[in-house]
Amino acid sequence: MEMVSTTKLRRFQDRAVASRPYANEIAQLLGHMAGVMGDRLGERPLFRPGRGKQTAVLVVTSERGLCGAYNSNMFRVVETWLSKNPGKKPIFFVYGKKGFQYLSKRGFEIERFFVEPPLEKLDYRGAKFVASALREAFLSGRFDEVLVFYTAFESVARFVPTRVTLLPVGAGGPDARQGGARDSAKRSTGDVILEPDVETLLEKLVPRYLETRIYNALLESLTSEYASRRMSMKNATDAATDMQGVLKKQYNRKRQETITKELLDIVGGAEAVR
């Protein structure tokens, strides 16, 4: 199991790395266009808070157990957020069976439970599907914002449950990390040809941007899941090896004891006959 998790972990990690240039490029372009739009940006529906009272929350968890504290860490972060924001009415969107079980058992309202494609077979199209579902939910006007809870992958030993704001765009991103790109874009916007125009570009960019963020969140969660699983499997293997050592020693000792006892019997018997 440890080996299986290790190979899978590596595979997803590679994919996460491979998707990064695309995501960066899209984020940069969006920052660029946002710079061109300037103040007019606030008029676009996806860039301003929704009118709704409820909050859409996407929670990414695992499909299966045996992955250490991966899911419970996530639930803890969700619970903390809930207790800090008692005024929010969360409507959940869930990826992963564990999250669905947890949330439905506690009586939260679940709008949508994504099962197709299974996380394991995640591809860009799957992310696209989730992104458009969330975007439509936001545009329907029922929600004030869309949050995503996912597990950020920092290293094979560190994965942190994280909350980001997906919509409206600008609340959580193009986030601070892309801030630099935004500034540099702003400086160079004066002499950039836009084909066909800002509005069209922005309209096409925003969905792509949301998709890359979802794709990234799902991939990172998946990578974290396998890192977590690998760790707990390693612990299990180590514990079992230790136990095996202890038991073997115990067994050998008992066996030796019996042999010694029998030998003593025989020797004693022979002594008596003489």
Place this chain on the structure above:
Amino acid sequence: MAGEFTLRVITPNRIVVDEPVESVQIPALDGSMGILPRHAPMVAALQAGVLRYRGRSGEQVLFVSEGFAEVRDNLLRVVSEAGETAGEIDEKRAREAEQRARERLAHKGEAATATEAFDQLRAEGALRRALMRLKVLEYGSRDRVRS
């Protein structure tokens, strides 16, 4: 020739092309567009179509789906969901997709509801992608014959 510039085609899965080229033709939203070295900074929206470029190993064709192109500092970045060379395109799948899209479009007349209109739009997009993929295939095989 006025020298070379770099073409980089980026998709979510990998970087498809990253090499010096002499000229590139991109399928911009309102028509094909040629890019030569030292092009002015530009951001353009792309539709699904054929991207041709002349690199060091001769002329190449590539299928790209909807995306964006950005020119800056003698670097053309094409950001698209798909980027496939003729060798990578699954002809059977493209033909089937074409068939499916055509059937879907033939069945529906006027779109009555918003969902129907949306479906129609999607079928049109699918048809375009399929046709463009086949076009790339055609160009690709023609190039092989020539060389």
